[in-house]
Amino acid sequence: MVAKLFFSYSHKDEDLRDELEMHLAMLKRQGLVDAVHDRRITAGAELDAAIDGYLEEADVILCLVSPDFLASDYCYSREMERALERHRAGDARVIPVILRHCDWRSTPLSGLRGTPRDNRPVKAWPDRDEAWLDVARDIRQALADSAGASPPNAAAPRSATPSPAAPTPPLALRPRSSNLAVTREFTDLDRDEYLRQSFDFLAEFFANSLDEVRARADGVEGAIRHLDANRFTASAYRHGRKLAAITVFVGGGMSRSGKTISFHLSDDGATNTSNGSFHVAEGERELGFKGLFDPYGGSRDTLSGREHVAERIWGAFIEPLQRQR
Secondary structure: OOEEEEEEOOHHHHHHHHHHHHHOHHHHHOOOEEEEOHHHOOOOOOHHHHHHHHHHHOOEEEEEEOHHHHHOHHHHHHHHHHHHHHHHOOOOEEEEEEOOOOOHHHOHHHHOOOEOHHHOOHHHOOOHHHHHHHHHHHHHHHHHHHHOOOOOOOOOOOOOOOOOOOOOOOHHHOOOOOOOOOOOOOOHHHHHHHHHHHHHHHHHHHHHHHHHHHHHOOOEEEEEEEEEOOEEEEEEEEOOEEEEEEEEEEOOOOOOOOOEEEEEOOOOOOOOOOOEEEEEEEOOOOEEEEEEEOOOOOOOOOOEOHHHHHHHHHHHHHHHHHHOO
């Protein structure tokens, strides 16, 4: 039986939806899913009615979770809430696919297991194809669970005569050790992608944080400004007086590799000075950052994720505003 799969997503994440749909190609080729979304609606059709129809007919509903998804009244209050109603009734399965960092743990989706593994957002993976593969495997397993069978793999024809031998249990059910981790080798492409995605994450982190500060504090204004693909500035004002400023950029510091994110406490856009730098470093199984020069706390020997680095840089930026009364 072909499962009907519906994408609930913000149009600002359309490029990520397209990537996911591409990674579901084998499920489609094997006749396991028929994926639909609002871009499949034909000209002249009523959008709301068509989307409602997709939601009511879907066997699996993928909620592509991001800040834009949560900010969209249509995605959140119409599509997600109806999807969860059908999920609770046992009429469909809802799967949260975490695209970007956001406060989704404060939503009704928090009671469901998300994907990719460990709820690590797709855009936070050094290798995005690896993230999508993890998502595709989870969807395959969900389809198998719904059908009460082990997950199908190749679409091979079945013999009409049953085999007398007992079927081999799925790999996940066979006895094995849990000590399977091995050191991973990272390529230059892995490091470059991790650096690029981390810088993009920092820019989004600063923009969202400034929005929240403006919403919470009277008389505070501020914004970030992208100077180029490797540099942005941020400024914050209280009652028109500039109290906080920063330039964040790729490069700088003392790393010979150049795979570094640095900052200095001015919004002049200069890259020939810094108040702190973090370079891409390798752990046994993951990439992270180590501080080359970090007067705001942290060890040069500790591998930190991009979220921790973002908090450190944000802390250096916001401290003058917090200190002012």
